[in-house]
Amino acid sequence: MPWPAPMSSSRRRFLIGAGALAASATIPNALFAYTGGSSRLVVVILRGALDGLAAVPPYGDPDYLSLHRELAIAAPGSPEGALALNNTFGLHPSLSFLHERFGAGELVVFDAVASPYRDRSHFDGQNVLENGLAKPIGTADGWLNRALAALPRGGSGRSGERAVAISQNVPLILRGEAAVISKSPQATPDVDEDLLARLADLYSKDDWFSARLSEAVQTEKMVDGAAADSAADSTAMSKASAKAAYPNRVGAVAHMAAELMRSDGGPEIAVIEASGWDTHANQGGAKGLLATRLAGLDQGLKSLADGLGPLWPQTAVLVVTEFGRTAAVNGTRGTDHGTGGCAFLLGGAVRGGRVIADWPGLARAALLDNRDLKPTLDLRSVFKTVLDEHMHVDANTLAKRVFPDSSGARPLQGLIRA
Amino acid sequence: MQAEIAVLRFGLGARPGDLTAAAQEPRAWLMSQIKGPVPLAVNVPLAPSDQIFAGLLAARDERQKMKQASAAESADAKVVFNAIREAYQPHYRAQVLARAQSAALTSRPFAERLVHFWANHFAVSADKGVVYGLAGTLENEAIRPHVAGRFVDLLTAVEQHPAMIAFLDNQYSVGKDSMAATHVAARFRGADSGQPKRQFGINENLAREILELHTLGVNGGYSQTDVTSFAQIITGWSIGGGKGRLAGGVPGRFYFRDNLHEPGPKVFLGKTYTEQGQRQGEAVLADLARRPETANFIATKLVRHFIADDPPPAAVDRVARAFLKSGGDLPQVYAALIESPDSWDADARKFKTPEDFVFSTLRALNVSPAQPEEVIRTFDLLGQRQYTPGSPAGWPDTSKSWDGSDALMHRVLWASRVGAKYESGVEPADLAAAALGAYARPDTLTALRRAATSGQAVALLLMSPEFQRR
Numbered sequence: 001m002p003w004p005a006p007m008s009s010s011r012r013r014f015l016i017g018a019g020a021l022a023a024s025a026t027i028p029n030a031l032f033a034y035t036g037g038s039s040r041l042v043v044v045i046l047r048g049a050l051d052g053l054a055a056v057p058p059y060g061d062p063d064y065l066s067l068h069r070e071l072a073i074a075a076p077g078s079p080e081g082a083l084a085l086n087n088t089f090g091l092h093p094s095l096s097f098l099h100e101r102f103g104a105g106e107l108v109v110f111d112a113v114a115s116p117y118r119d120r121s122h123f124d125g126q127n128v129l130e131n132g133l134a135k136p137i138g139t140a141d142g143w144l145n146r147a148l149a150a151l152p153r154g155g156s157g158r159s160g161e162r163a164v165a166i167s168q169n170v171p172l173i174l175r176g177e178a179a180v181i182s183k184s185p186q187a188t189p190d191v192d193e194d195l196l197a198r199l200a201d202l203y204s205k206d207d208w209f210s211a212r213l214s215e216a217v218q219t220e221k222m223v224d225g226a227a228a229d230s231a232a233d234s235t236a237m238s239k240a241s242a243k244a245a246y247p248n249r250v251g252a253v254a255h256m257a258a259e260l261m262r263s264d265g266g267p268e269i270a271v272i273e274a275s276g277w278d279t280h281a282n283q284g285g286a287k288g289l290l291a292t293r294l295a296g297l298d299q300g301l302k303s304l305a306d307g308l309g310p311l312w313p314q315t316a317v318l319v320v321t322e323f324g325r326t327a328a329v330n331g332t333r334g335t336d337h338g339t340g341g342c343a344f345l346l347g348g349a350v351r352g353g354r355v356i357a358d359w360p361g362l363a364r365a366a367l368l369d370n371r372d373l374k375p376t377l378d379l380r381s382v383f384k385t386v387l388d389e390h391m392h393v394d395a396n397t398l399a400k401r402v403f404p405d406s407s408g409a410r411p412l413q414g415l416i417r418a
Numbered sequence: 419m420q421a422e423i424a425v426l427r428f429g430l431g432a433r434p435g436d437l438t439a440a441a442q443e444p445r446a447w448l449m450s451q452i453k454g455p456v457p458l459a460v461n462v463p464l465a466p467s468d469q470i471f472a473g474l475l476a477a478r479d480e481r482q483k484m485k486q487a488s489a490a491e492s493a494d495a496k497v498v499f500n501a502i503r504e505a506y507q508p509h510y511r512a513q514v515l516a517r518a519q520s521a522a523l524t525s526r527p528f529a530e531r532l533v534h535f536w537a538n539h540f541a542v543s544a545d546k547g548v549v550y551g552l553a554g555t556l557e558n559e560a561i562r563p564h565v566a567g568r569f570v571d572l573l574t575a576v577e578q579h580p581a582m583i584a585f586l587d588n589q590y591s592v593g594k595d596s597m598a599a600t601h602v603a604a605r606f607r608g609a610d611s612g613q614p615k616r617q618f619g620i621n622e623n624l625a626r627e628i629l630e631l632h633t634l635g636v637n638g639g640y641s642q643t644d645v646t647s648f649a650q651i652i653t654g655w656s657i658g659g660g661k662g663r664l665a666g667g668v669p670g671r672f673y674f675r676d677n678l679h680e681p682g683p684k685v686f687l688g689k690t691y692t693e694q695g696q697r698q699g700e701a702v703l704a705d706l707a708r709r710p711e712t713a714n715f716i717a718t719k720l721v722r723h724f725i726a727d728d729p730p731p732a733a734v735d736r737v738a739r740a741f742l743k744s745g746g747d748l749p750q751v752y753a754a755l756i757e758s759p760d761s762w763d764a765d766a767r768k769f770k771t772p773e774d775f776v777f778s779t780l781r782a783l784n785v786s787p788a789q790p791e792e793v794i795r796t797f798d799l800l801g802q803r804q805y806t807p808g809s810p811a812g813w814p815d816t817s818k819s820w821d822g823s824d825a826l827m828h829r830v831l832w833a834s835r836v837g838a839k840y841e842s843g844v845e846p847a848d849l850a851a852a853a854l855g856a857y858a859r860p861d862t863l864t865a866l867r868r869a870a871t872s873g874q875a876v877a878l879l880l881m882s883p884e885f886q887r888r
Contacts, residue, residue, distance in 0.1 A: 169822035182822035331619030
């Protein structure tokens, strides 16, 4: 049975009403007693290929303006100019929260970075980003799930799920042997307890359904617990006002991630997805389509930081996309699929305030296939470093199991505060 | 078990009586459905795409005039956005309702599933503003007429449909040596204003996705050079209606704009195409539709959809050979699928997508939605808002993409609401027999018998493992 039987029809409601004290008496101890490894990791996947040359404008590169033309972001100091990072790079003016965190030493900006994938299909590109291999097919599980299996156990020997996908279903990066949960911001209120108990019985001979139902019920409890906690916290916003404060989708998803991670026994790792980056036409510059998306992302990351609150100093947030876009504007005031792009590592645990880029330049001869920013850093190097320094996954496991065929992608050093 | 497989896996789920009707000759029951066009099974007046698109253009003009009159510059994007929503919303809602009604009521459920399969193969997404009111028209106008015809006709109809052109941005893709580009360049050379503000060029989105997603598949042997060349070949494939350089053509219909087209012969996949204008792109599509990579890619997707997440190679091979041998005659392709022994493996079952789940529920309960809100709210809840796969790859077609624990909880919630709504007048055991036939497990029948209410019995039936799979 997925949870202790018999179950009265009012049991769940009772748990919600009575809060954590009652919960600890009826729920397997491992789930709630765990205090955990202290590190928290959030991976944000930007699906559709973010234009790195717009998000992190290389305003100091002499070829930038002539290639990116009306989509280029002007140098810092000009009207609607970039937010300065150093003499070469800036941030898109929509990314004001990220810029503030850069100043606070909590953001590393990577540029001319890419996964090992070199063709230009979104779907294969996302597969490589998530499967951790050098090619789009070859495994049905994701690198973060393989890393999960290798995480050191928390102080009290935790056995529950340690990662959550903030969506109804689990994306490739988190699929695999290690159990994970999924939870979308969309609530499932008042599912009848009696029906759930009968379904648990009906599923008892079907492991597949049985596992999912018990995960779903546990997740609901975690959410209810988190809601009860924040209601008890006089400074916390009510659900309604939280919703009003996070009007865009990234914000709502980030808020859900933070709420779950802060809950008692909540996951240490969360994956968030955001789409809408495939800007083939009318991309816009300092204002317009992409600018609006970036502002939504920036606010979403702020919601995450605010929501994590006291956990922020032990948090690292990786923001990645499947590839970059063409260096030159296309015929429809947009950009087509490219290769090298940008990535962000954000959080209180991050040793930031730096741009890490072995910049190849945008001169014609320096471009990949005469069109794309040439990548000089493998994203897997970043992933490995974060998993090693932040999540304490053993380096040998990282090289062999989590990222096989990645010997060329050597770990960096010192991305996380000691 | 063959009737169950025909009706539940190949069809959209059983309406009362379907299993009996298919029992005699399950294969013949399937084959009889794939002759001729597959119109919507309900007779509702849906506006055609040209009318919808022309309505959009008019609304946009109107709003822009209003905006200029009021000089409210800050409202800019929002005003246009609202114009699109208002012009499009009734059409989106009508299309979504008609689709659900057709799925609920059709007596050709295998053909209807094939319509859905191809609409997902040639996916457009209504969450792109300009596509919102047009998404359903691609399915109804380009797919339904050709679903039991030749692949090349289906392909050409889709790639020349305004919804596809707009979704993948081809309408303004301009050849560098086209008449329009040459004309503008000459004008700017005359003035000494330096570079022209706007650069003309191609947009490779449609060309790439035709190769990667519609025909050859991502490993189909083409290069970036082929993508670029194909994009040049289809410059000028556009939509009628517009201003200035874009005047001409019937508003909202496919229109070949000769002045945007890159002239001259072009090399694609090692072959030189010397056709003129629109014919050049059509010649490429005709060749793509005949290639073994295309046959293999389509066969793999069909087998994945109808048989198993990991397509059995023997079935893929059989279907691909039928595709090549018949020159892409789709009924012969479907026949090969039906004749594959793997199709009749009673254990190889697919986990239903939300769409499968909702449509099979409507059929099992013998009901059809009356209001678009019902359908829209349902798919919002279950995470498959109609016509919004988000990406041109369409909705994923494997269990792993739909089997999250949170997704399951949403299904339970919906099933309990459906149960409450259809509580009266349903005998659960009869319902199970009509909906699942021999697939109904004794455990499930026991659970239905012991249910507290008939509404709860309906919810248990819908959430039973055997109903959740097809």
